[in-house]
Amino acid sequence: MRKLGWNKSGTRAMAVLMSVSLLSACTPAASDKPSEAAEQTKDAKKMTSMKIFTEMGSWASQSTKNYGENLVFQEMEKKTGVKVDWIHPPSGQGKEQFNLMIASNDLPDVIVYDWFNVPGGAKKYVDDGVILDLTPYIEKQAPNFTKLMNENPEAKKQTMDDASKYYCLPMLRLQDSLRVTDGPQIRVDWLDKLGLKKPTTIDEWYNVLKAIKTGDPNGNGKQDEWPMTGQKFTGGNGIGNLAAAWGISYDFYIDSGQVKYGPMNPKFKEVLTFINKLFAEGLIDPDYMLNNREKQDSKVISAVSGALFAVQPSNFMRTMAESGRDPKFQMSGISWPVGPAGKAYSLSSSYTYQAVSPCVAVTKKAKNPEEIISWLDYAYGKEGNLLFNLGVENQTYTMKDGKAINTDLIEKNKDGLSSSAALGKYTMALNGWGMSQDILYHQQLMSQYGYPAAENWRTSDTSLILPRLSFTAEETQVVARSKTDVDTYALEMFDKFTTGKEPLANYDKFMQRLKDMGIDNLTKTYQAAYDRYQKRGNNK
Template identity: 30%
Template sequence: MLKKTVSYLALGSSIAVLLAGCSGGATGGTPAESGSESGYNKEGLPLVNEPITLDVLTVRWGNMGDSFTKNAWLQELEKATNVKINWQVMSSNDWGEQKSVMLASGELPDVILGNLALGDSDIINNLTYFRPLDDYIEEYMPNLKAAMEETPVMRKLSTFPDGSIYSLPARLPSRPVSATQPVINKAWLDKLGLQPPTNVDELYAVLKAFKEQDPNGNGKADEIPVSNEGDIEMQLLMPFGITNLRANNMLIQDGKPVFFPTSQAYKEGLKWAHKLYAEGLIDPESFTQDGTMLSAKRQNPDVPLIGFSYQWTPDAVFGKWSDQYVTIAPIAGPDGGKYQEGEPEGLNFRRNEVLITTFNEHPEVTARWIDQFYTSEASIQNFWGAIGTSLEKHDDGTFSLMAPPEGTSADAWYWENSLRDFGPKYVSPSFEKNIKLDPTTGDGLKMELDKLGKEFVTQPYPEVMHTADEYQELPTLTTDINSFIASARAQWVTQGGIDEGWDDYVGKLNAMGLERLIAIYQEAYDRYMSVE
């Protein structure tokens, strides 16, 4: 197999070098002892007696580069296994075009790592490029096999519509159940003598006070009770039981998929949002502003301007005013129930984290190499950084995160030192008790805030796989339907009239093929649930 000899960060020429470094032929998808010429060992280390090199492509956000390859665990793995890695590090900025060229060329590297590289439809529409991995998992990957037995969602998540596994999953460590949570300016509450709101009526009263009683104390009516980027109106529907974690307008209620934009709860939630908007409690620019505009409001240099929003953590976006903001429990809706967007099984799980291509001449060795990542201790080192670099291992078997260099954010440091969100991982739920996080910042803070919302998390529609035919059909349906829904929602929030327009709205959705769209979602859900 032809191998490249450098790590490719010169993205202007990366398409050419990517194709030049890939082998030219495809082989079968079942174990065949093809690595025996290198002295392949079925058990123990090294994996091969004579060194081999694998081309491994991964995509990183923006211009993050390849600093993660210096991770001490990855470097020790090369020494221990005799498997050398030729990293092909691509930037997400350019990857869309590069991916199309790679797939069209019919020439791929040995391994593709990280779910930023290829999505479900990329894989399903090019299945001949990727090895079915079921037999490899059974014969060569005891760590992953054990993980799938302990946590069955790992297998469900990875099973394609034809019943086979082509890409492998990950379970990240110390991830919360709750997604974005309600955040409020506590300093404003204190100044006005108010308590954090617990239901929609109390939230309305608090927002009115924020608008009318000058809580930032500058003598101007410049307070913005509610502001956010994008679909703020969707977040305001959370008290009505409407959440949209995967942006597909679907929920699971009473064990059944529900298309919520035609539900009564959705309708009532939009009436509530219109009430807020009509009284000037929602920033009118919420529907059009970009991140730069919103950041300028959040970090206004003179006084804080925003009272309420939904955030991952309250310390991340408000700049010098961050100390004024706190996360609160979910706001109860008219039915008295509290609802929180999230994932009951945890926001830990990923799929398409690693694929072995049919161009790989050492699939058994590669499978055993990948399996080394599926231990808890290996996984935390590929999420935060190696022991001794980012992690400290204590005599009692616990682990803590080391402080980043001065002037460096913890999150940026973890991305620099590790694969972070990308790549194969499995941290057992029982192992997580050994990870000691700082509850005042970063991942540790989110885990603390999660306690406010986790018991109220709704059941999102799962991350299903679709067939190739469904992927052909879905864009035709969703493009028009989703655009119409978003347009109608914005109009009803800003102008009202939902009662008068509701029947016509539902009729137009049906004419656009809503029944067929729901049927596709139902069929995919049934397939997903059938995986044992």
């Protein structure tokens, strides 16, 4: 390492070199040689503070006023000497405060936000002079992040825009177990009572639901069960997820590289015919259209329904079995049903989203973008990964046989915080930050019921799922003009076909109406965006 003289400018350079080297030295590929980032920034002014705008995670907000009280950022200040001035909008006012901040041009150094879904796209805010294009900084200032991107090409495509530009640093969920959080599940204790096995095919689903309806598994001597419940037809809890068994979706999906709209496929009529049959025979909760999460879950907890698409079953098990309310209660995640498509497909987009919001952007008001990127990059390295996910060793966790074990500070918190709330107070894994979530944190958070469910779901085929796309200004107008109207009309018709208010004999008229609404042009728009997505990372 070249010596630096101890004059005024040399002292400043050494301080920056030490700060940046500390951050980059934690990568698996690090050596004693100073990083290229350190060499390039050694003559820059030392960064001592910065302002960060971010909503607080719901778990952290239960016990802290700002992230300055979080153990992770207290450690970061010790390591780097950088003090953060946190700007947290009041709960529920993040979008409003973001817009006011942009309108006033009173910008902090860093904005943590849902940049993947911001109206107009992050590129608009680069063009408007709000945030920086981070691409020129990433490779030199963020070796840890660059390494992860190169090792995970799908995450790289999801983080970039169609021009292969980086505008923010996202939260990464690289292991599939971190993403597979919801799917089909069923009351296994009811199956045992009725002498049935877990259904694996769509025909077995029908037979099991029929047996629940007629077999009185809740034991009250009445045929009052509505075997399957849900929230509406579409979405993660929707009964329309059964369409996966036909290898199609109720929305846009991918078929061998082609974007297609499920309801325009004649096979979707078969889906609706099957679901209509379930409804007509009393096998689906007649209130599914009106249910929210609370109402849906109450049907399960009150032993009215025993099958649904939902997040992993831990909450059900804690509420019923662990509390002693019903010690025999057993809700279990089961595989996505196989149907005419001959394969277990999933329609849950979370299974494929490796790069998610919140995402961390640097504003054009930032005086030290190089140092900020290096500071942020620390979270993606080996040492930073442990800090942001688990906290401080021997304080919040210990390591045993390669596994992390939470200390009593997390599991038996003296302030009465739940393990999730304690993790929110002392780590960032649950709060949302530019980092890579680690399976070590997740294994402890997930209960004994969550991982078996995930194991049943993670083997499903995700090739139908459309990735998160970006649209040009012209395409955005097409989507804004047509998609909402199409979705509203389609959902209305799905419910009518399901309940029999609209005869399935009118399905061709339904498809013609979709054509009249511009579904073909909308499909072409999505295809163009998907084609660009596939080229990301190759057009630098």
